[in-house]
Amino acid sequence: MLSRQHAIALEHATGAQLDALCEQAAGVRDTHWPNTLTYSRKIFIPLTNMCRDTCGYCTFVKHPDSGQANILNPSQVLASVLKGQAQGCKEALFSLGEKPEKRYRYAKDWLATLGHTSMVDYLTEVCEMVLDKSLMIPHVNAGTLTFNELKQLKNVSGSMGMMLECTSDRLMKKGQPHYACPDKVPGIRLKTLEDAGKLDIPFTTGILIGIGETWEERVDSLMAINTLYQEYGHIQEVIVQNFRAKAGTAMANAPEPTLDDMRRTLAMARLILDPAISLQAPPNLAQEYPHYIAAGINDWGGISPLTKDFINPERSWPQITELATACEQQGYALQERLTVYPKYLQAGERYVTKALHQAMPAWRNDGLAVEQCIDNTTFQGVAHG
Numbered sequence: 001m002l003s004r005q006h007a008i009a010l011e012h013a014t015g016a017q018l019d020a021l022c023e024q025a026a027g028v029r030d031t032h033w034p035n036t037l038t039y040s041r042k043i044f045i046p047l048t049n050m051c052r053d054t055c056g057y058c059t060f061v062k063h064p065d066s067g068q069a070n071i072l073n074p075s076q077v078l079a080s081v082l083k084g085q086a087q088g089c090k091e092a093l094f095s096l097g098e099k100p101e102k103r104y105r106y107a108k109d110w111l112a113t114l115g116h117t118s119m120v121d122y123l124t125e126v127c128e129m130v131l132d133k134s135l136m137i138p139h140v141n142a143g144t145l146t147f148n149e150l151k152q153l154k155n156v157s158g159s160m161g162m163m164l165e166c167t168s169d170r171l172m173k174k175g176q177p178h179y180a181c182p183d184k185v186p187g188i189r190l191k192t193l194e195d196a197g198k199l200d201i202p203f204t205t206g207i208l209i210g211i212g213e214t215w216e217e218r219v220d221s222l223m224a225i226n227t228l229y230q231e232y233g234h235i236q237e238v239i240v241q242n243f244r245a246k247a248g249t250a251m252a253n254a255p256e257p258t259l260d261d262m263r264r265t266l267a268m269a270r271l272i273l274d275p276a277i278s279l280q281a282p283p284n285l286a287q288e289y290p291h292y293i294a295a296g297i298n299d300w301g302g303i304s305p306l307t308k309d310f311i312n313p314e315r316s317w318p319q320i321t322e323l324a325t326a327c328e329q330q331g332y333a334l335q336e337r338l339t340v341y342p343k344y345l346q347a348g349e350r351y352v353t354k355a356l357h358q359a360m361p362a363w364r365n366d367g368l369a370v371e372q373c374i375d376n377t378t379f380q381g382v383a384h385g
Contacts, residue, residue, distance in 0.1 A: 010268055043081055045093060053098055158356055259288055
C-alpha cells in the first residue's frame with residue numbers, strides 16, 4: 001500500500017505520470033476484483049430532509065420555515081419500497097438529515113405524532129417494517145451515531161454508511177463548508193466509524209473532494225479510513241465523491257474537481273486502501289465511466305430505477321444498459337450485488353444477524369445478487385426536473 005509520503009508526492013501527477021498511476025491502481029483492482037464491476041439496485045428513501053447541520057454545499061436540507069421540510073410516514077415509506085421491489089430493487093437506502101429534533105421544535109413535534117422522541121428510534125421502526133412487509137434489506141445512512149444507536153440499527157439493517165468527507169478540523173472554521181455543523185466534527189465522525197467496527201457492521205464511508213480541502217488532507221482522510229479497516233475489518237466500500245456546485249448554496253460558485261483531479265484521487269485511494277475494500281465513484285455526478293474504470297474503481301454504488309438521487313437531484317442515474325456497455329467496452333462485466341458485500345455475507349453471523357441472513361435476497365455462490373429479469377425499458381435513469 002502507498003505510504004503517506006509517496007501519496008502526497010502525487011498531488012501534481014499529470015499526463016504520462018497520471019496515466020501510469022491509474023494503470024498501477026487498475027492493476028491492483030484487477031488482481032483483487034477481477035473481471036466484474038458491481039452496483040446495487042436500490043430505492044432511495046429520504047426519511048427526513050431536516051437536519052441540525054447546514055453544510056455550505058447542500059440543497060437536500062430544508063428549514064422548517066421553508067414549507068418543504070418533512071418526515072415521511074410509514075405508509076409513504078412502504079409504498080416506495082413496494083414500488084421498488086416490483087422493479088427488482090433489493091436495497092432500501094434510508095438517507096436522512098442528522099438529529100433535527102435537537103435543533104427544531106417542529107421536527108420534535110412531528111416525531112411525537114409518529115410516536116417517537118428521536119429520529120433514530122423512528123428509523124428503527126420503519127426498517128423493521130421494511131423487513132416485515134417486503135423482500136428488501138435496509139441500508140442506513142443516518143450520519144453520526146452513538147455506540148448504542150449503531151447497535152440498535154444493526155439489528156434492522158444489512159449495512160450502514162456515513163461519509164467521513166474529510167478529517168480536517170480546518171473545514172469547521174467560519175467561512176468553511178462545515179462551519180456550525182456539529183455533526184461534521186472529524187473526531188465525532190471517526191468515532192462513529194470506530195464504533196461500527198467494534199460492532200462488526202458492514203460499513204460504507206468515503207471522502208468528498210473539492211470542498212476546500214488540501215491534497216494532504218485527502219491523503220490523511222483515506223489513511224484514517226484504512227487504519228480503521230486494518231483494526232476492525234468492517235469497511236466494505238469507500239466512495240470518492242466529487243463536489244458539484246449547486247445554486248443557492250454558499251459554495252454555488254466554487255470550482256468543481258477536474259477529471260484529472262478525480263482520476264488522481266481515485267488512483268491514489270486505490271493504492272492507499274487495503275485491496276479488499278471496494279472503491280466506488282458515483283456514476284451520476286460525471287459520466288466519465290471509462291476514465292473511472294481505468295483509475296481503479298470496481299463499484300458504481302446504488303442505482304435506482306424509481307427514485308432520484310435526493311442529495312444531487314439535478315443528476316440523473318445512468319441507465320443500467322448504458323453502464324453495462326461502458327463496462328463491457330473496457331473488458332468488464334456489470335453485475336448486481338446486494339447491499340452487503342460477499343465477504344461479509346459469507347462470514348456467517350459476525351456481520352449480519354441470523355434474522356437478516358434469512359431475509360436476504362437470493363445470492364450466488366460468489367456472494368453477488370441473483371438478478372431478476374426486468375424489462376430494460378422499466379429500468380432507466382430517473383429524469384430530474
